[in-house]
Amino acid sequence: MSSTKREADHVELIHLSSMASKPLNLLFFMLLFFHLHTHSSASILPKEAHPTKSGYLPVNATTGSAIFYAFYEAQFPNHTSLSQTPLVIWLQGGPGCSSMTGNFFELGPWQVTPPLDQNLQHPELQPNPGSWNRIFGLLFLDNPIGTGFSIASTPEEIPTNQQAVARHLFIAIRKFIALDPLFKSRPIYITGESYAGKYVPSIGYYILKRNPLLPLSKRVNLQGLAIGNGLTDPETQVGTHALQSYYFGLINEKQKIQLEKIQFEAINFTKAGKWSDATDARLKVLSYLQNVTGLATLFDFRRNIPYDSYWLEELLKTPEVKKALGVNESMVFEKCSKVVGAALHSDVMKSVRFKVEYLVKKTKVLLFQGQCDLRDGVVSVESWIKKMKWEGLQKFLDAKRDVWNVNGVLAGYVQKSDNLSHVVVLGAGHYLPTDQPVNSQAMIEDWILDRGLFANNHIQNLVMDL
Ligand SMILES: *[C@@H]1O[C@H](CO)[C@@H](O)[C@H](O)[C@H]1NC(C)=O
Ligand SMILES: *[C@@H]1O[C@H](CO)[C@@H](O)[C@H](O)[C@H]1NC(C)=O
Ligand SMILES: *[C@@H]1O[C@H](CO)[C@@H](O)[C@H](O)[C@H]1NC(C)=O
Ligand SMILES: *[C@@H]1O[C@H](CO)[C@@H](O)[C@H](O)[C@H]1NC(C)=O
Ligand SMILES: *[C@@H]1O[C@H](CO)[C@@H](O)[C@H](O)[C@H]1NC(C)=O
Ligand SMILES: *[C@@H]1O[C@H](CO)[C@@H](O)[C@H](O)[C@H]1NC(C)=O
Numbered sequence: 001m002s003s004t005k006r007e008a009d010h011v012e013l014i015h016l017s018s019m020a021s022k023p024l025n026l027l028f029f030m031l032l033f034f035h036l037h038t039h040s041s042a043s044i045l046p047k048e049a050h051p052t053k054s055g056y057l058p059v060n061a062t063t064g065s066a067i068f069y070a071f072y073e074a075q076f077p078n079h080t081s082l083s084q085t086p087l088v089i090w091l092q093g094g095p096g097c098s099s100m101t102g103n104f105f106e107l108g109p110w111q112v113t114p115p116l117d118q119n120l121q122h123p124e125l126q127p128n129p130g131s132w133n134r135i136f137g138l139l140f141l142d143n144p145i146g147t148g149f150s151i152a153s154t155p156e157e158i159p160t161n162q163q164a165v166a167r168h169l170f171i172a173i174r175k176f177i178a179l180d181p182l183f184k185s186r187p188i189y190i191t192g193e194s195y196a197g198k199y200v201p202s203i204g205y206y207i208l209k210r211n212p213l214l215p216l217s218k219r220v221n222l223q224g225l226a227i228g229n230g231l232t233d234p235e236t237q238v239g240t241h242a243l244q245s246y247y248f249g250l251i252n253e254k255q256k257i258q259l260e261k262i263q264f265e266a267i268n269f270t271k272a273g274k275w276s277d278a279t280d281a282r283l284k285v286l287s288y289l290q291n292v293t294g295l296a297t298l299f300d301f302r303r304n305i306p307y308d309s310y311w312l313e314e315l316l317k318t319p320e321v322k323k324a325l326g327v328n329e330s331m332v333f334e335k336c337s338k339v340v341g342a343a344l345h346s347d348v349m350k351s352v353r354f355k356v357e358y359l360v361k362k363t364k365v366l367l368f369q370g371q372c373d374l375r376d377g378v379v380s381v382e383s384w385i386k387k388m389k390w391e392g393l394q395k396f397l398d399a400k401r402d403v404w405n406v407n408g409v410l411a412g413y414v415q416k417s418d419n420l421s422h423v424v425v426l427g428a429g430h431y432l433p434t435d436q437p438v439n440s441q442a443m444i445e446d447w448i449l450d451r452g453l454f455a456n457n458h459i460q461n462l463v464m465d466l
Contacts, residue, residue, distance in 0.1 A: 044315065045324045049110045049125050052137075053179065055326035057172040059145060065157050067172040068142040068149035070100070070325060072109050072133040083185045086223070086448055087137040089173065091203075093194025093231075095347070096340030098148025098316075098333070099140040102193070105312050107132040107433040107440065108140070112311050122318065123311035130437020132444055137186065139176065143169055143199060146340045149327045158343040162198055162352060166206035169199070173207075173220055187223040189448055194376060194430065197230020198347070201355035208362055224448065225359060226366035229376040229430045233353040233384035235270040237376065238282050239263050241289055244379045248301065250293045262288055270349045278349035286375065298374040300429025307431055309335055357389050364419045366447050370428030370435060371412070378424050385422065392418045402453050411439040414453040421447060421454060 052073040056066040078085040090107065092099040104112045110125040117124075132138050142148030144165045146158040159165040177183045192200045204225045211219040231237060242259035245251045251259065262285050269278035290298055297306040315321055316333040323329065359365055367385065369378045386397070396417035404414045404423070412425040423443055428435035446452040 043320065044122050044318055045125065045321050050324050056151070057141075057175040059168040059171045059175075060153070060157065063153040063157055064151065065145045065153045065168075066151045067145060067168065068151070068325075068327065069172070069176060070103060070108075070140045071176070072131075072138045074133055074135050074137050075109070075131070076135050077137075078135070083182050084187070085135070085137060086187045086189055087139060087183065088132055088444070088448070089139045089141060089188065089190045090132070091141060091143050091169075091190070091192030091196040091199045092147075093192065093196050094147065094336050094341060095144075095195045095198075095344040096147050096337035097195075098142050098335055098337075100142070100148055100316055100333075101309070101312065101335060102433075103140045104315060105307075105309065105434060106193075106431055107437070108138065109133050112315050114311050123315045125315075128437055130433060130439075130441040132433070132441060134441060135445060136189075136448065141169070141172060143172075144340060144344075146343070147337050148335075149322075149325070149331055149333065152339075155339055155343070158340055160343050161347050162202035162350070163206075165199055166202040169203045170206050170210065170220070173203070174218070177220070184217070185221065188221050189224045189226065190222065191226040191228070191444070193228040193230065193432075195231055197227045197232040197376065198350075198352050200225050200227050200230070201232065201352045201359060204359045204363070205352075205355040208359065222363060224364040224366070226368065226444065226447065228432050229369050229373050230367070230381065231348075231376050232356060232381075233351045233387070234278075234282065234349045235267055235351060236353075236384040236387060237380040238266045238270075238285060238349075240380045240383050241285055241374070244377065245289060245293065245374065248374075250295075250301065250374075251289075255292050259285065259288055259292075266349070275346040275349055279345055282349060289374065295374075297429075299431065300370070300372045300435070301374055302372050303429065307434070353384055353388065360388075360390055360392070360419045364421070364447075366421045366423065368423040368425060368432065368443060370425050370430060370432040372428060373430040373432075375430055377430075381422075385420075390420075392420065396420050396422075404453055406439045406442045411436070411442070416454060423447075 051070040054070040057069055058066045074085050090099055090102045092102050109128055109131040111128045112123045113126050115122060115124055142150040144159045145168060146152035152158045159168060190200050190203055204222060207220045207222045242256045242263060246256040266278055266281035266285055269281050286298060295301055296303050299307060313335055319329050322331065356365060367381055369381055371378060399415055399417040401413050401415040404412045412423060415422045425432050425436050425439055433440040447454045450456055
């Protein structure tokens with residue numbers, strides 16, 4: 001496989017600016033040079049920023065493969081009882097991107113920033129006002145094995161399909177629950193972003209199929225699933241880029257027709273079950289769109305520079321940080337693993353919509369998107385919601401889309417019926433919790449606790465209707 005092809009394997013990865021980081025690299029070494037001569041090293045990860053628990057959840061005793069986890073207990077657990085405090089699991093996309101991006105760049109309690117003190121050469125951490133662990137326990141898993149700090153004993157053991165991904169995740173989640181007797185009864189919500197639009201339904205489906213076969217004490221107490229800017233039904237979603245970009249004014253009619261032609265190629269390969277060709281065709285769609293729009297990133301059409309992961313990688317390369325996370329110093333951190341991306345290359349265009357159709361009959365499901373994402377945005381997700389085979393669908397489509405305010409300010413829109421909720425978050429791209437930390441927190445808290453617009457007996461605001 002050529003190196004370009006391998007790069008292309010990264011479907012939903014973060015193209016964080018390698019261009020922007022080069023001058024920074026030079027600056028970094030200059031600062032390091034001065035620093036070594038003038039300062040002693042300060043702590044990057046202060047004690048209060050350490051996870052409550054972190055380390056490894058073995059998924060294969062024979063081979064030693066294991067999933068890396070970092071867990072942060074709720075800052076304000078349920079005052080009635082800790083054993084009722086929800087546990088939120090976060091899965092990053094890629095395929096092959098580390099959930100440490102979610103942790104330190106999006107929704108964890110501490111966010112990485114460039115050094116605020118000019119004399120420091122290392123990144124710093126700042127408390128996140130929008131952290132998802134305010135009132136819930138928050139568990140980050142580097143999934144599948146081979147991703148981030150997770151260990152794949154051999155490349156052959158890395159899952160190549162969603163069934164295999166879910167099998168490992170199920171083992172890891174049960175191992176995590178077994179770490180503390182208080183975890184057993186806590187309601188579990190599985191969340192994730194982008195390519196986790198595949199993982200989240202797949203592990204949810206796996207749990208609900210496996211639970212009835214297990215004694216009560218060994219079941220996973222799954223209470224809901226949430227997907228942000230997800231890729232779930234790729235054949236449908238790949239057909240939406242041309243129209244979306246045309247109506248955003250980003251391409252003209254001629255380019256729209258050309259883009260539609262490439263989209264059809266991806267759809268045709270998918271229909272024919274030519275999975276690898278279909279994945280490549282989808283990448284061609286995104287590449288064409290990137291080329292003709294000249295945007296800094298398709299992850300957010302508003303941005304004039306890409307999201308920057310330089311300091312995130314610096315943070316996770318640091319021996320002190322690895323030690324605090326329970327990671328062997330010899331582990332080399334990769335924000336996105338090319339090997340994992342390659343292993344799942346033929347999985348990309350396979351739909352898991354049928355799993356969502358199964359899940360929404362049994363548990364609650366939240367689909368949320370940042371409005372400015374051109375990859376897996378609002379239109380992209382609505383296009384497959386409409387195709388769901390679910391008896392509640394018509395009621396959902398007929399439901400009023402509510403205006404959603406947070407602290408008195410417009411935050412987006414919520415449409416909900418029965419077990420399905422759909423949220424559009426304004427002023428956000430693909431990395432929604434990075435762009436709208438506080439609103440993303442309000443959303444996840446209200447959805448989990450069935451509050452506000454997510455309340456089951458929510459009465460629509462009649463004054464607004466008049
Ligand atoms: C563990 O590894 C062995 C040897 O590769 C394999 O046969 C087995 O299926 C693996 N188990 C899991 C749960 O992946
Ligand atoms: C706390 O737990 C109690 C008892 O299970 C429950 O009724 C209540 O809704 C929970 N509150 C929050 C904020 O989770
Ligand atoms: C895709 O398939 C349709 C229907 O079979 C056909 O009309 C169209 O020309 C094909 N498009 C491409 C780009 O292959
Ligand atoms: C986009 O531009 C790159 C770099 O010039 C080129 O390699 C690629 O083939 C272009 N993609 C498409 C679909 O035209
Ligand atoms: C770290 O990994 C190295 C190389 O695999 C190994 O020799 C060493 O024992 C490991 N250290 C710990 C503390 O596990
Ligand atoms: C929603 O989920 C509940 C279980 O929590 C189930 O009983 C109900 O039938 C589901 N509703 C629909 C419309 O599928």
